Amino acid sequence: MATHLSAAATRPRHKRVLPGLSLSLGTSLLFISLILLLPMSGLVMQSVDMGWDRYWQVISDERVVASYKVTLWAALIASIFNGFFGLLLAWVLVRYEFPGRRILDALVDLPFALPTAVAGITLATLYAQNGWYGEILESLGLKVAYTPWGIVLAMAFTSIPFVVRTVQPVLEELSPEEEEAGMTLGASDWSVFRRVIFPALWPALMTGIALSFTRSLGEFGAVIFIAGNMPYVSEITSLMIFVSLQEFDFPAASAIASVVLIASLILLFAINIWQARYLRRLHGRS
Amino acid sequence: MSILIENISKHFGQFQALSPLSLDINEGEMIGLLGPSGSGKTTLLRIIAGLEGADTGRIQFGDRDVTNLHVRDRRVGFVFQNYALFRHMTVADNVAFGLEVLPRKERPSPTEIKNRVMHLLEMVQLEHLASRFPSQLSGGQKQRIALARALATQPEVLLLDEPFGALDAKVRKELRRWLRGLHDELGFTSVFVTHDQEEALELSDRVVVMSNGHIEQIDQPGALYASPNSRFVFDFLGNANVFEGKLENGKWQNLQANIVLPNGAEQKDGQLYIRSHEFFVSKEATAQANLPLRVIAINPIGAEVRLELTPIDWHSNDVWEIDLPHKAFDKNCFEKGQTLYVTPKAGYFFAHDAQQPVLLNWETEKVQVTEQA
Numbered sequence: 041m042a043t044h045l046s047a048a049a050t051r052p053r054h055k056r057v058l059p060g061l062s063l064s065l066g067t068s069l070l071f072i073s074l075i076l077l078l079p080m081s082g083l084v085m086q087s088v089d090m091g092w093d094r095y096w097q098v099i100s101d102e103r104v105v106a107s108y109k110v111t112l113w114a115a116l117i118a119s120i121f122n123g124f125f126g127l128l129l130a131w132v133l134v135r136y137e138f139p140g141r142r143i144l145d146a147l148v149d150l151p152f153a154l155p156t157a158v159a160g161i162t163l164a165t166l167y168a169q170n171g172w173y174g175e176i177l178e179s180l181g182l183k184v185a186y187t188p189w190g191i192v193l194a195m196a197f198t199s200i201p202f203v204v205r206t207v208q209p210v211l212e213e214l215s216p217e218e219e220e221a222g223m224t225l226g227a228s229d230w231s232v233f234r235r236v237i238f239p240a241l242w243p244a245l246m247t248g249i250a251l252s253f254t255r256s257l258g259e260f261g262a263v264i265f266i267a268g269n270m271p272y273v274s275e276i277t278s279l280m281i282f283v284s285l286q287e288f289d290f291p292a293a294s295a296i297a298s299v300v301l302i303a304s305l306i307l308l309f310a311i312n313i314w315q316a317r318y319l320r321r322l323h324g325r326s
Numbered sequence: 327m328s329i330l331i332e333n334i335s336k337h338f339g340q341f342q343a344l345s346p347l348s349l350d351i352n353e354g355e356m357i358g359l360l361g362p363s364g365s366g367k368t369t370l371l372r373i374i375a376g377l378e379g380a381d382t383g384r385i386q387f388g389d390r391d392v393t394n395l396h397v398r399d400r401r402v403g404f405v406f407q408n409y410a411l412f413r414h415m416t417v418a419d420n421v422a423f424g425l426e427v428l429p430r431k432e433r434p435s436p437t438e439i440k441n442r443v444m445h446l447l448e449m450v451q452l453e454h455l456a457s458r459f460p461s462q463l464s465g466g467q468k469q470r471i472a473l474a475r476a477l478a479t480q481p482e483v484l485l486l487d488e489p490f491g492a493l494d495a496k497v498r499k500e501l502r503r504w505l506r507g508l509h510d511e512l513g514f515t516s517v518f519v520t521h522d523q524e525e526a527l528e529l530s531d532r533v534v535v536m537s538n539g540h541i542e543q544i545d546q547p548g549a550l551y552a553s554p555n556s557r558f559v560f561d562f563l564g565n566a567n568v569f570e571g572k573l574e575n576g577k578w579q580n581l582q583a584n585i586v587l588p589n590g591a592e593q594k595d596g597q598l599y600i601r602s603h604e605f606f607v608s609k610e611a612t613a614q615a616n617l618p619l620r621v622i623a624i625n626p627i628g629a630e631v632r633l634e635l636t637p638i639d640w641h642s643n644d645v646w647e648i649d650l651p652h653k654a655f656d657k658n659c660f661e662k663g664q665t666l667y668v669t670p671k672a673g674y675f676f677a678h679d680a681q682q683p684v685l686l687n688w689e690t691e692k693v694q695v696t697e698q699a
Binding site for chain 2: 215217218220221222223224225226227228231235236239240
């Protein structure tokens with residue numbers, strides 16, 4: 041009996057490398073609270089202070105609603121563009137060996153590393169009427185800088201890595217045998233892409249596009265330099281927040297911010313739930 | 327459909343994967359490509375399928391020259407080593423794939439496809455798994471689905487890359503028998519790649535032994551086992567012990583050990599390959615041979631006991647293996663560490679300058695007389 045007890049007492053408890061659930065979960069929760077939840081609740085508190093009527097008035101102001109439209113459309117176009125271009129870029133990086141591939145691979149992260157304001161100023165200079173690209177586009181009758189297209193451009197530039205970096209690992213994992221199997225079964229190249237490759241990439245691509253979209257909703261630095269910021273035409277929502285802040289109208293700023301926040305959260309949740317369902321099929325945990 | 331392979335060669339960069347080789351496969355035949363990894367067997371299979379293009383040569387299916395035909399137009403069934411099932415499709419959709427992608431004119435109606443798929447699933451005895459996803463299947467089940475998928479378009483040629491490589495021994499044996507049955511029933515021509523000699527010998531009508539991009543030997547399993555025509559085939563078909571002998575006074579000498587040349591043997595130096603069951607074992611040297619060995623392991627395997635032995639006072643590159651019937655083993659009660667003497671009953675002699683072996687037999691009655699004396 042005594043030996044039983046001592047054996048039980050000395051039996052090693054830790055079976056995992058990291059310290060147990062209580063410590064790791066506690067640390068994570070504390071950190072999330074400090075970094076994420078506290079500022080977010082501050083935001084909510086600010087908006088609550090102002091009362092429902094005022095809140096509604098601020099977020100449904102004509103100029104602000106126009107900014108929602110501009111932001112949503114620009115983010116949508118930018119993220120869909122990134123969906124195509126990012127997939128192409130990831131494909132090239134994974135499937136082909138060519139000189140400079142590693143440099144290109146590193147360059148993909150540049151929009152993350154670059155201060156967004158720098159990106160904005162650079163883009164604005166390039167696409168201005170007398171800029172390198174702007175001159176050419178001007179002669180074709182296209183105007184990018186200081187129009188909503190400038191917003192799309194800046195958003196696409198800052199959020200392209202999201203698509204590339206979510207699609208790339210999935211592409212790397214995709215075995216060429218599945219494609220070959222499709223071909224031996226007589227499928228055309230397009231059929232193989234549509235029926236074999238694309239369904240495997242689809243969840244990652246959607247996640248990438250959604251991340252790129254939510255990032256674009258919140259983009260500020262890069263956009264304001266190229267947007268021209270004309271009320272009702274090329275003002276984005278985060279600029280409206282900034283304007284309110286400059287007028288020291290903190291509740292109004294929080295109210296508008298809460299709208300962006302809620303929109304992003306709903307989108308991210310939806311994508312997560314959808315993706316979990318889809319992946320469950322692939323990995324057979326049902 | 328018969329397959330004609332003529333002067334096919336292939337290199338990847340500097341590496342010559344296949345030296346020009348030719349192979350004639352008859353209609354309805356089952357061919358095993360056997361060889362170690364890197365011998366070019368999978369490359370050859372992929373070239374037949376059209377997944378890889380050959381540098382030189384010609385491939386013909388029946389009367390049809392398919393050398394420059396794209397894989398999708400060759401209409402072969404191909405089963406991949408890792409099955410390559412489409413993970414996002416159900417089992418039924420996987421099997422239906424080949425029918426679904428047919429051009430509209432040739433494509434059967436949806437109900438017809440459904441019936442065909444159910445029929446195929448019945449054939450592989452997995453109709454109850456039709457709505458599962460590949461990740462929910464065991465290895466053996468995946469393999470059968472991969473086969474059903476490959477057979478859906480009724481190809482006349484079925485190619486299999488290491489079809490049973492990733493399965494455990496029991497499932498492998500079962501599937502092997504089942505595949506052979508299917509082959510005999512449906513009458514397609516099959517070529518499969520394997521590195522498992524037992525699999526190749528059991529399943530094939532003819533075995534093609536390959537090494538370093540060459541074909542070493544093509545023969546029926548029985549003939550291949552009875553008369554391997556090169557050192558490589560002998561080594562690869564396994565279970566042979568090699569005695570390196572120098573000719574001295576009518577004996578092959580290796581340091582302290584020796585074997586007397588039997589009648590009809592060439593008077594030359596060379597290597598004697600002796601299969602593990604072609605031995606007579608005794609506690610003393612015999613008049614025919616003086617080959618002392620020390621027992622290092624005793625493994626009872628099925629009907630026989632396998633002894634692993636190391637040479638005493640002579641040289642051999644490998645551990646020797648000798649299979650004894652239980653009866654003979656029990657009579658002698660060998661133990662680990664014990665010294666014993668072996669005498670070959672039959673062996674294949676490769677003279678140093680020869681490519682082909684000579685089969686030698688010792689008169690075993692004589693051996694026993696000596697032992698009794």
